[in-house]
């Protein structure tokens with residue numbers, strides 16, 4: 001099993017089995033409240049899977065709920081996948097921090113997944129997958145849009161990046177993307193994050209580094225000389 | 232139960248603190264600081280701090296476990312700072328704490344950072360337990376607060392706090408005026424060596440009779456900073472060389488004087504002959520000297536935890552949670568968030584309801 005966590009837009013947690021099937025998925029929409037939501041979302045997803053697999057080394061869980069859902073064959077959690085953005089930084093970090101700590105608690109590795117990859121995979125696996133390159137668009141705040149251009153999947157089954165993620169001023173999106181088909185995304189699926197991670201693990205590939213896809217330096221100015229305060 | 236083994240996570244400012252305690256016994260106090268990254272900006276930059284927390288957390292947890300010689304599976308509870316502090320920085324710790332607690336199936340305690348500073352005192356080995364009530368003066372780059380502590384886990388009252396800059400911020404800003412690097416505290420100290428603390432009479436904020444009515448226990452350091460800047464400008468305009476040691480010593484004296492005066496006034500007013508000092512600015516030797524000397528004159532006992540427990544750290548957060556557990560408090564729900572202005576009266580955040588769904592700790 002792979003647990004997928006993403007807070008680049010809303011808050012999303014999903015769990016997939018060894019075969020890639022979604023075992024459980026929960027989400028909370030909206031770009032606020034990630035810190036409040038993340039714990040309960042993790043707990044809800046765990047509650048939906050077999051006890052042997054979800055309860056780790058503990059015999060009881062905080063709510064007692066995770067232990068009650070026994071039934072399906074035991075399957076071990078093998079990885080935790082973290083959506084690395086792009087997305088508003090404050091929220092984005094919460095999911096990554098939670099994913100890393102969760103993985104630490106279970107002694108399993110973290111797989112870093114660009115969040116747009118999950119959106120692209122969902123598009124590709126949808127009913128009418130585009131036959132040509134297409135763009136995933138997410139709101140990057142400050143009147144900018146984060147854009148990644150994909151075309152199908154590569155030999156490992158991972159969405160193939162044609163143009164790496166860039167920030168485009170909202171006013172320039174039409175001109176820059178032209179006739180390219182666009183998918184404006186407002187939520188990322190935790191299970192899709194996990195599915196991309198599953199393929200990356202199978203192929204032995206690293207999709208992105210350990211630093212979130214911030215795309216912007218921190219807001220900070222090196223101060224000038226002290227101002228005059230006298231009359 | 233035996234004494235609870237608790238891991239505490241503290242990310243309210245620029246220190247990523249992971250602490251592990253067993254009851255009142257300190258097992259690890261691991262700190263990763265992003266202070267150097269803030270130096271060029273002359274102060275803590277919230278986004279820089281939050282980025283650093285995310286990178287530092289996992290290695291810090293691993294280091295703390297190794298030092299404490301315990302496994303995550305041995306933990307009875309996880310604790311985390313819910314506030315007050317920088318919201319974006321707090322949220323990184325909260326995300327990690329929730330991920331860890333759910334992963335391990337352990338209870339989670341969300342606690343107050345300022346009350347954590349008081350709890351640091353009980354982790355001090357070979358010392359008699361903290362006596363209540365006590366007045367507590369907490370001074371750092373992020374806060375300057377005067378508290379009346381009647382009980383660590385149930386009854387903490389805010390007497391006063393800074394109305395503008397924290398004392399540590401004032402040190403940083405005056406250091407900049409004097410052309411000294413960040414952080415300002417140790418730099419001002421160094422510059423003040425050999426200086427005359429009475430050379431220049433800088434103002435004591437909120438200390439006039441008219442201010443004391445409304446702000447008896449409040450602090451203000453913004454006017455002091457401006458007074459220093461103005462004094463230097465005037466001297467420079469007059470073509471005089473700036474006596475940096477005297478300026479630094481006199482500025483520091485003004486800060487120390489007002490901190491100690493108000494803290495001892497609170498002791499006298501409340502009839503509490505005990506004063507606990509906490510926060511990173513306690514590293515300032517002059518502050519400790521003046522506090523000890525004037526408290527002795529006033530018949531007030533002063534307690535100062537080791538400096539490693541005075542600066543922001545995770546051990547104090549774990550220690551406070553261990554006290555909450557020992558006093559029978561239920562864990563927090565998973566629903567809390569960061570509260571950048573959490574009042575000291577909220578010692579624990581989001582305690583679970585007593586009716587159903589609760590967990591025995593340990």
Ligand SMILES: [Zn+2]
Pocket residue numbers: 344348371373374510542543
């Ligand atoms: Zn502090």
